[in-house]
Amino acid sequence: MYCEKDHWDWEPGAREVADIDSWxxxxxxVEEVYASPDGEKAAAVVxxxxxxxxxxxxxxxxxxxxxxxxxxxxxxxxxxxALVSSGGxxxxxxxxxxxxxxxxxxWDTRLGADGAHAVVAVQRGGRYAAAVDGEAxxxxxxxxxxxxxxxxxxxxxxxxxxxxxxxADIETFQQGCYSVAVDGKVWDRSFxxxxxxxxxxxxxxxxxxxxxxxxxxxxxxxxxxxxxxxxCAWEPRFNPKDGSVWAPVxxxxxxxxxxxxxxAWKKDFVELWRHSFSPDGKRVAAVVAKTFGRWTVAVDGKxxxxxxxxxxxDLAWSPDGARAAATGKDKGRWTIVVDGKxxxxxxxxxxxxxxxxDGRHTAARVKKNGSETVAVDGRLISESFVKVxxxxxxxxxxxxxxxxxxxxxxxxxxxVRSVVSLSEFLG
Amino acid sequence: MSQVALxxxxxxxxxxxxxxxxxxxxxxxxxxxxxxxxxxxGARLKTxxxxxxxxxxxxxxxxxxxxxxxxxxWSPAGKVKRTIWELVRTGGKVDAEFILDACRIAHxxxxxxxxxxxYCPFGIDVAYMxxxxxxxxxxxxxxxxxxxxxxxxxxxxxxxxxxxxxEWIDSLQWQEDEAREEMxxxxxxxxxxxxxxxxxxxxxxPKFRAQLIYQAAVILxxxxxxxxxxxxxxxxxxxxxxxxxxxxxxxxxxxAHFDTAVRLRVSRIVMGECGHAFRSVHDMGNxxxxxxxxxxxxxxxxxxxxxxxxxxxxKIAKKFEGPVTLHDPCNIVRGHGLHEMAREVVRLTCDExxxxxxxxxxxxxxxAGGGVINCGPPFKTSRVVGNRVKAEQLFAAxxxxxxxxxxxxxxCHGGLEDIIHHYGLGMDVKxxxxxxxxxxxxxx
Numbered sequence: 001m002y003c004e005k006d007h008w009d010w011e012p013g014a015r016e017v018a019d020i021d022s023w024x025x026x027x028x029x030v031e032e033v034y035a036s037p038d039g040e041k042a043a044a045v046v047x048x049x050x051x052x053x054x055x056x057x058x059x060x061x062x063x064x065x066x067x068x069x070x071x072x073x074x075x076x077x078x079x080x081x082a083l084v085s086s087g088g089x090x091x092x093x094x095x096x097x098x099x100x101x102x103x104x105x106x107w108d109t110r111l112g113a114d115g116a117h118a119v120v121a122v123q124r125g126g127r128y129a130a131a132v133d134g135e136a137x138x139x140x141x142x143x144x145x146x147x148x149x150x151x152x153x154x155x156x157x158x159x160x161x162x163x164x165x166x167x168a169d170i171e172t173f174q175q176g177c178y179s180v181a182v183d184g185k186v187w188d189r190s191f192x193x194x195x196x197x198x199x200x201x202x203x204x205x206x207x208x209x210x211x212x213x214x215x216x217x218x219x220x221x222x223x224x225x226x227x228x229x230x231x232c233a234w235e236p237r238f239n240p241k242d243g244s245v246w247a248p249v250x251x252x253x254x255x256x257x258x259x260x261x262x263x264a265w266k267k268d269f270v271e272l273w274r275h276s277f278s279p280d281g282k283r284v285a286a287v288v289a290k291t292f293g294r295w296t297v298a299v300d301g302k303x304x305x306x307x308x309x310x311x312x313x314d315l316a317w318s319p320d321g322a323r324a325a326a327t328g329k330d331k332g333r334w335t336i337v338v339d340g341k342x343x344x345x346x347x348x349x350x351x352x353x354x355x356x357x358d359g360r361h362t363a364a365r366v367k368k369n370g371s372e373t374v375a376v377d378g379r380l381i382s383e384s385f386v387k388v389x390x391x392x393x394x395x396x397x398x399x400x401x402x403x404x405x406x407x408x409x410x411x412x413x414x415x416v417r418s419v420v421s422l423s424e425f426l427g
Numbered sequence: 428m429s430q431v432a433l434x435x436x437x438x439x440x441x442x443x444x445x446x447x448x449x450x451x452x453x454x455x456x457x458x459x460x461x462x463x464x465x466x467x468x469g470a471r472l473k474t475x476x477x478x479x480x481x482x483x484x485x486x487x488x489x490x491x492x493x494x495x496x497x498x499x500x501w502s503p504a505g506k507v508k509r510t511i512w513e514l515v516r517t518g519g520k521v522d523a524e525f526i527l528d529a530c531r532i533a534h535x536x537x538x539x540x541x542x543x544x545x546y547c548p549f550g551i552d553v554a555y556m557x558x559x560x561x562x563x564x565x566x567x568x569x570x571x572x573x574x575x576x577x578x579x580x581x582x583x584x585x586x587x588x589x590x591x592x593x594e595w596i597d598s599l600q601w602q603e604d605e606a607r608e609e610m611x612x613x614x615x616x617x618x619x620x621x622x623x624x625x626x627x628x629x630x631x632x633p634k635f636r637a638q639l640i641y642q643a644a645v646i647l648x649x650x651x652x653x654x655x656x657x658x659x660x661x662x663x664x665x666x667x668x669x670x671x672x673x674x675x676x677x678x679x680x681x682x683a684h685f686d687t688a689v690r691l692r693v694s695r696i697v698m699g700e701c702g703h704a705f706r707s708v709h710d711m712g713n714x715x716x717x718x719x720x721x722x723x724x725x726x727x728x729x730x731x732x733x734x735x736x737x738x739x740x741x742k743i744a745k746k747f748e749g750p751v752t753l754h755d756p757c758n759i760v761r762g763h764g765l766h767e768m769a770r771e772v773v774r775l776t777c778d779e780x781x782x783x784x785x786x787x788x789x790x791x792x793x794x795a796g797g798g799v800i801n802c803g804p805p806f807k808t809s810r811v812v813g814n815r816v817k818a819e820q821l822f823a824a825x826x827x828x829x830x831x832x833x834x835x836x837x838x839c840h841g842g843l844e845d846i847i848h849h850y851g852l853g854m855d856v857k858x859x860x861x862x863x864x865x866x867x868x869x870x871x
Contacts, residue, residue, distance in 0.1 A: 032619060349621075
């Protein structure tokens with residue numbers, strides 16, 4: 001099976017890719033740096049001349065310049081995207097090439113898993129839609145929020161306004177003026193509110209949390225609400241394998257997980273959200289509060305014993321679905337918790353854990369004493385950075401790609417990519 | 428409490444309340460009251476109801492009562508007696524007329540300012556009881572039209588002013604462009620993941636008071652902190668659903684706000700000069716979600732200004748001229764004890780501070796808070812007339828030389844401006860950010 005990562009440079013050692021200081025000598029204005037997934041490119045919004053902005057990528061600057069450029073993000077395939085405007089017209093630029101269509105505003109870039117397709121929210125003449133690879137939906141709407149995109153980046157859904165209502169017209173609002181549009185086509189039914197639209201992995205089916213009155217919440221799938229209604233509900237998610245729809249809902253006993261309108265977990269919690277399926281769809285975990293103010297992860301309804309006072313987030317399954325990890329924060333200190341066991345170290349800040357391909361190790365971007373670096377199973381690599389990006393594992397799981405901006409020997413700043421061999425690091 | 432009540436009721440003219448009340452039946456009222464009292468309250472409400480000795484100590488704590496010549500009908504105990512106590516006593520056997528009256532009292536004649544809780548010998552929290560009454564009104568569909576519309580905006584957009592996703596980002600970029608006329612390389616960093624600070628504001632800032640975003644950007648840039656603002660819903664820290672009794676929406680709003688900060692992985696949220704939003708993140712919204720404290724630390728603008736001034740991150744070029752007086756916003760003073768910090772910021776930035784009395788945690792509310800100003804035009808007169816004592820306070824400060832009122836809270840601004848206009852006081856109202864921006868050394 002083709003793996004993009006097989007073609008990355010996995011030779012151990014550090015390599016300076018871009019001298020950020022030289023950028024600053026060439027441009028009077030340089031924003032924060034972004035790194036490509038393979039670590040070979042660094043990019044930032046820069047000022048090219050007064051009132052003109054563009055994207056600096058390693059030693060080159062995009063040929064076109066713009067009145068404004070923002071939200072630079074690398075796609076998974078290494079192409080650089082940015083939202084740009086010239087003469088009041090907005091569009092998406094990819095590696096310096098602009099979509100043919102322009103809009104009065106464009107925002108919220110989303111990229112498919114392989115980076116081949118891009119979706120942005122757009123507004124033209126006060127009407128709203130999603131644009132997929134530059135083509136806006138045929139139908140547009142008076143309002144648009146909560147963009148959701150399928151895994152392949154070819155399908156988009158959003159909450160849209162379906163009926164007009166005047167200022168302070170609370171009666172019409174409560175009759176239901178919102179629904180979900182999928183690829184521009186609106187569900188048959190409108191609701192008082194709709195939130196958190198979700199698409200099945202193939203983008204064919206859709207679901208959202210809905211409010212049918214000010215007091216009744218449910219989950220609508222392809223526009224049809226579950227028979228059961230609840231005093232509150234959070235975001236629905238599709239099981240990636242069997243297509244069932246799961247959502248946290250509030251019951252008289254507390255929060256629990258429902259599947260296709262029926263109770264899935266026996267246990268109730270003080271809070272439950274951010275549920276996540278294992279890659280094979282056989283297991284589901286969620287962030288829960290076991291008691292007021294004590295947070296952990298419950299896997300298939302069973303909470304871990306370790307709890308955190310501030311919060312738990314960033315649930316991540318190992319590739320084989322056998323293990324789960326999350327970030328936890330207690331008394332202001334962050335760590336990673338794996339299968340209920342916290343790392344033996346804590347940090348000022350921690351970013352989401354990344355599993356090794358064999359599911360034996362977790363790595364994460366961490367911040368400690370003002371510097372950023374990468375930790376594996378709680379142990380820090382030797383290098384420290386001003387800023388580091390999410391680490392990546394080599395396909396065989398023996399090495400780690402660390403990308404970061406560090407203080408160079410010249411006391412300036414440089415962007416480096418560094419491949420760390422796990423055997424050297426963990427001994 | 429032996430004084431005869433003088434209060435004369437004017438008929439409710441609010442469309443939202445009237446239409447909601449018209450749909451009520453005795454059965455629906457009883458059922459709803461029972462569900463809320465049995466399912467959502469407990470020992471706290473029962474204890475408060477049982478403990479009140481009807482001593483009247485709360486009367487002198489309430490600006491409404493003081494402004495109506497101590498008419499007991501306006502006293503906190505009097506208001507509770509005519510609302511939630513009657514529902515507890517009768518088990519909800521009341522008619523639609525009662526609910527209409529109770530809604531008016533709970534929503535427009537109590538600012539939930541908690542001053543009375545300090546004066547009650549038992550510490551009875553009348554604001555809590557008024558919120559239970561508002562919760563029942565919400566469940567009955569009897570809520571003032573304008574604040575209900577604001578709650579609708581919150582639910583549809585996650586902000587209180589119907590600001591659409593692109594309008595928000597466009598407003599930030601517009602203010603950045605404006606500010607670059609003054610500081611060419613100034614930036615309002617949107618969606619800068621990993622920044623130290625997420626700066627959050629309330630909906631009226633992009634809608635009506637965009638200059639506050641401009642000023643904040645100048646202050647944040649000059650102070651050299653690493654900051655960002657979200658480019659997604661979740662940017663608005665305000666929460667009128669907390670005041671309409673729509674607790675589920677309150678939780679959804681706070682979750683959006685906290686989740687945004689967690690997604691951006693900032694170390695803390697700095698919020699602009701708003702009082703009720705602080706109550707929502709620190710006390711009510713967070714706890715409805717199951718958080719003991721906010722998952723990401725939140726500091727109020729007063730704390731942030733104090734920090735950057737004391738650390739010398741910004742310097743004051745010339746102090747604000749002319750004596751000022753300081754209004755203590757209830758939610759950050761009684762609610763969080765920021766009164767001395769606010770005074771220190773004023774002393775560091777202004778020539779002279781003239782105190783109003785009573786002050787600090789004993790301050791009089793602006794009468795706009797607690798969602799009262801958000802109930803809109805039908806209740807403006809009663810709100811302003813009901814705070815004559817604040818006008819007298821302001822007048823006394825003015826008589827001693829104060830020309831400017833510093834109020835580090837949005838609702839307080841609205842309330843004080845209305846009072847100043849109604850009573851012809853001729854004073855300016857300013858945010859601390861206005862003062863700092865106008866007096867600070869600005870980098871080129």
